[in-house]
Amino acid sequence: EVQVVESGGGLVKPGGSLRLSCAASGFTFSDAWMIWVRQAPGKGLEWIGRIKSRTDGGTVDYAAFVKGRFTISRDESKNMLYLQMNSLKTEDTAVYYCFTTSTSELPWGQGTLVTVSS
Amino acid sequence: SYELTQPPSVSVSPGQTARITCSGDALPKKYAYWYQQKSGQAPVLVIHEDSKRPSGIPERFSGFSSGTMATLTISGAQVEDEGDYYCYSADSSGKGVFGGGTKLTVL
Numbered sequence: 071e072v073q074v075v076e077s078g079g080g081l082v083k084p085g086g087s088l089r090l091s092c093a094a095s096g097f098t099f100s101d102a103w104m105i106w107v108r109q110a111p112g113k114g115l116e117w118i119g120r121i122k123s124r125t126d127g128g129t130v131d132y133a134a135f136v137k138g139r140f141t142i143s144r145d146e147s148k149n150m151l152y153l154q155m156n157s158l159k160t161e162d163t164a165v166y167y168c169f170t171t172s173t174s175e176l177p178w179g180q181g182t183l184v185t186v187s188s
Numbered sequence: 189s190y191e192l193t194q195p196p197s198v199s200v201s202p203g204q205t206a207r208i209t210c211s212g213d214a215l216p217k218k219y220a221y222w223y224q225q226k227s228g229q230a231p232v233l234v235i236h237e238d239s240k241r242p243s244g245i246p247e248r249f250s251g252f253s254s255g256t257m258a259t260l261t262i263s264g265a266q267v268e269d270e271g272d273y274y275c276y277s278a279d280s281s282g283k284g285v286f287g288g289g290t291k292l293t294v295l
Contacts, residue, residue, distance in 0.1 A: 105284060107284075107286070114272075114286060114287075115223070115225075115274050115276075115286040115289070116286065117276075117284040117285055117286060120282075131281070131282060134189060167231075171219075171221060171276075174233060174236045174237075174240065174242040174243075175242065175243065177230070177233075178230040178231050178233075179230065180230055181230060
């Protein structure tokens with residue numbers, strides 16, 4: 071089955087850290103440029119960053135708001151994508167999704183909810 | 189920073205044609221993608237690479253891009269097409285960006 075499953079969300083205090091995971095299956099993960107996005111409650115979709123495939127250099131680009139707080143990585147051996155989030159702020163509260171435009175057959179997962187609150 | 193501009197809302201009667209636009213300076217060189225999101229659900233890809241329809245998406249959904257504007261057209265909109273629609277593309281450096289979303293009402 072072609073799918074991605076996000077996990078790792080939860081409740082964290084401001085200034086804390088979380089690592090989100092995205093398990094991919096059913097498509098050639100190693101060829102895919104993977105993307106993290108988020109959606110704050112009642113708001114639109116917001117692009118966080120993208121990691122290219124290893125064959126395309128594996129480089130990562132981030133949205134301006136990340137400002138060094140988030141790190142995207144991937145493990146080809148496990149078909150896994152990660153988002154390490156540090157120095158979390160209340161405004162980082164959102165549902166986090168991973169997806170790719172490298173294939174049109176991959177449905178989005180249900181996302182993982184991150185709540186930053188004291 | 190780069191922006192994609194969409195109308196906040198579009199309203200049509202069932203069976204009418206709904207058109208949702210997305211404007212951005214980089215669209216002449218970057219593909220547009222369209223996502224449908226119904227309340228409480230994850231987004232669903234309805235158009236990729238400007239005009240291609242994924243398998244399982246009804247034929248009434250079509251896309252077109254010319255110059256700095258991409259358009260999603262729903263011919264004969266149905267009540268079940270209601271939801272939020274987002275265009276997605278990239279800026280000149282390859283960073284992704286979403287439009288602000290358009291709420292489609294069919295009633």
